[in-house]
Amino acid sequence: MPELPEVETTLRGIEPVLAGCTIEQLVIRNSSLRWPVSEEVFQAEGRRVSGCRRRAKYLLIELGGAGGLMIHLGMSGSLRICDMNDAPRKHDHYDLVLESGKCVRFNDPRRFGSLAWWNHPAEDHPLLSHLGPEPLSAGFTGTYLWTRSRGRRGAVKNFIMDGKIVVGVGNIYASEALFMAGIHPLRAAGRISAVRYEALAQAIRDVLSRAIRRGGTTLRDFLNSDGNPGYFAQELLVYEREGQPCFQCGSILKRKVIGQRSSYYCTQCQR
DNA sequence: CTTTACGCCTGACGGC
């Protein structure tokens, strides 16, 4: 489900509910998620939320200076705001219950998501320490991509989806950004010019920020914390458009599996 | 070091 814009949308939904509130109780109904939920997470109980932020696709709930909770939505996870007395639905695996009785409830059919505790500073956590820059930060530039790509022979699509290079570019937006930049997804990352990487960095920034403005992309089941879908799907240029005409040149769009993932592109517009 | 393949899961869908 969620790529960076969907995680950002989720963050913006839960932040106003959580900020300044105390987490009274953690209710774990099913701890067998991506990793077994550790007992450490119960440190959160009785602590006040000092802030919420996002690093890559991890949601970080800061609980004072010591540390906090780390939530990952995996491929099918979502958070919604509800009342603690609302009956849990299928796949509702855990709740963050607030003093007010409101709760933030995690639902995840495939259970690729997770819940963990982090100790300050979060950046030192093993899941975060090796990550590349945020795509919407100043450190993410065409020059940066060009430098990191020298000598790399793998497909550029895999390169931009590698979290050690840049975080948050998932399968949908990788296809979209490569189309926008006119770069063929199979081109070797090390054989793309600095000028073209400038266009690619710009395309990545552009597609991600536009998707955030639309509340994310809902293809099958993504809902934000209010239960509403995202509206970026109607702006997708190539993703899941195999066999349909390219909006730019009219030729038929192709699909190919690259690195185990479906990739969509135009053979005319992307070289 | 880079690159590739594999699972972890449930659910939806198409073909028979």
Add this chain to the structure above:
DNA sequence: TGCCGTCAGGCGTAAA
């Protein structure tokens, strides 16, 4: 109606 194969938005890990 059921069964089976395929596919799905992530990502850490192992192996080459």
